[in-house]
Amino acid sequence: MQDPAAPGTWGLVATLKAEARAILNFAAWHLEQGAHRLFLYLDAPCPAALPHLKAHPRIRVIETTEAHWQKRRGRVPQKHQVRQSLNATRAYRRQARDLDWLIHIDVDEFLWSDTPISAHLAGLAPDTLCARVRPLELLAGSADHYKARLPAGKDAEATGTRLYPRFGSYLRGGFISHVQGKLFVRTGLDDVDLRIHNVFVGGAENPAQTELDAVDLCHRHATDWDHWLHHYRYRLQKGSYRSDLRPAKPRAAGGVTLHEVLSALEAEQGESGLRAFFDEVCADGPELRRRLQAEGLLRTRPLAQTQARQKHFPDFR
Template sequence: MRWGVVTTVAEPPALLAAFVAHYAQLGAGAIRLYFDRPDPEAAALIAQVTGVEVIDADAAFYSEELGLRGKPAQLNRKQRFNADHAMRTMEVDWLLHVDADEFLAAEDFAAELAAQPPDVDSLHIANGERAWIAGQAPQTIFDGVLRWPVAGPRRRIRRILGAEVAEFTDRGFCGHLWGKSVTRTGRGLKLGLHKPRRDPPAHQVAAKAAKLCHFDGLTRRHWVAKLMRYAELGMYAEPKGPHRCRHAQVAHVKNAGSDPAAAFALHDMIRVIPEDVAEGWREAGLIEAMPCDPAGAARALFGDAVDLSPEAFDAVLSQKETRAPGDARLIADPS
C-alpha cells in the first residue's frame, strides 16, 4: 500500500523542508510539490530527500502539460489543476491533498489505508487548528496546542468561547474546519480542495486514527500579514457562507483603518488561550498537546541547515519580493 502527498506551495524554504521531512517520516512513498513561483533555494534543499519531486508550475506547465490558456489567476484553481495532474501521474495507491501548513498526525497511516474495504474511495480526515497558550513563548513555528471546534448550539459556543471570540471564529477556528481527504487513484476521481469530485459522488468515510494539524499562520506576523493582504485585496467582502468568520476578521481590520496593531490585537484575542482557561478546555477535549512534531522531523533529516524559529521565519518573510501592500515585510510585530 503506497501513499503519497501533493501540495501547491509558495512558502519559505524552512517550511517546505519541514513539510517534506514530516511526510517522509510518516512513510509517504511520494511527495510532490508544485512551486507556484520558482525557488531554487528551496528546491535544492528538499531535492536530496528520496521520493520528493518538485514541479515548477509556471505558464509553460499549464499550457504545455495541462493544455490551458496560460497560468490560472486564482490559487484555488491552480491547486485543483495541480492535484488532478498528480492523481493522473503519481505512482501511488492513495493520494493526500493538503496545503503546506497542514501536517498529518497518524501512528500507521498505511495500515489504516490498507484496512479500507474495496468500495471505499476516499477517507475524510478531520482537522484541528493550532493555538497558543498565553505566557508560553514559542521556540519553533510548530509550537502550541491543537484546538478542536466547540460543538452544539450557538448559545453554548458563545458561553464557552466568549462573545467576542465567537464573533470572529467558526466555533473557535480562525480558518476552515472542513478537513481534507486522502483518495484512491485510478478511479476517475478529481481532487477538490477538501474532498474528491465525481458524478456519481465518491464513497467517502471518516478516518478513525488520522487527524490533520492546521498551522494557520506560522507566526503572529505571518497571520497578520495574511489578514492585512485579504483586506487590501478586498477578499471575504461578504458575510455569508463558510467564510463568515474571515469576513468578520477582515472587516474588523478595515474598520480600524487597516492599522496592523488592530490585527495583532485580534490575533491575540482569538488565537491565544488564557492560562486559566486552558486547563478546563483540556478536560473538555477542546485542546490537546500537539500530536505531530514537524520541527523534530526537520532536525532529524536536515540538522542545522533548517532554522524553524519564529524569528528566522519572519526574517525570510521580510526579504520576500511582494506585489501586495499587506505583505509581511511591511508589518512590524510590536511584541
C-alpha cells in the same frame, strides 16, 4: 520505512509557496509519517530548497513557471485555489499509480497519528473511496498546543461563546480557518477531479466517504501575531477570510461573515481591533487552554520538524 508493497501505501500532493525551511520541514515530516511519495508543485521559485527536494528519491518536484502553465493551459490561472486543484488532479491522474491513496494538503498542514497512517488506510472497507481527516488549529505562539473544532449540535454556539465571549458567534466550529479538513482519495478511479477540500468522481461529490478519526490534520494557520498579521491582507481578499465565504450561521439568525467582522474591526479600531480579535481567538495562553481543557477541546501534538528535516535533508543549512 513503510514497505511500498504494503496495503495503505499513501502519498501527498501540495502546491507550495513558502521559504525553504518551511518547505523542507513539511516534506520531511510527512516522509517520517510514512508517505511513500510526495508530489510537490512549487508555486513560486525556491532555489534554496529545490536541489534538496530533487535529490530525495521519494519526492517528485515540479516548478510551475509561467512556461509550465502556458504549455499546460495557455495561461497562468489567476486564483491560487484553481492552480492547487489543477496540480492535485494532475498528480492523481498521472503520477500516483504506485500508491493506494493520495491526499492534497497545504504547507502549513501536518498529518499526525500516534500509529502508522498506512495501517488506518489499509483497515478501511474496500468500497470506501475517500477518507476525511479533520483539522486541529494551532494556538498561536505555542509549539504543540492545538484546539479541536466544536462538536456540531444545538450546544455548539453556547460552547463557542464560553470559549470566545466576544467573537465566538462569528466562528465556524470555533476556528478562523477551515473546519472541513482534507481527503485521502483512493487511487485508480476514473474521471477524478480534486478540489481543496473535496473530490469529484464522475461528477459525484465525495462518493463513499468516511471519517478517518485516528488521523489529525494539524493546521498551523497562525504561528504568532506577526505571522497572522503578515498573511491577514491576502487571506481577507483571496483566502480563508474572503468576502464570498458564508457566515458561521444563517443571516436570518444574525450571521455575519468573518470578512465583515475583521473589516469592521480594522475600519473602526485599526490594528488594535485586529489584535483584540487575535488575542481572544488565536493566541495561546493559560486561560484559553483552561477553557479548552474544560470543554474537552485541547490537544497536544508535538511535531519534531527540525529532527525530521535534519534526517532527510542533512545538507540544508
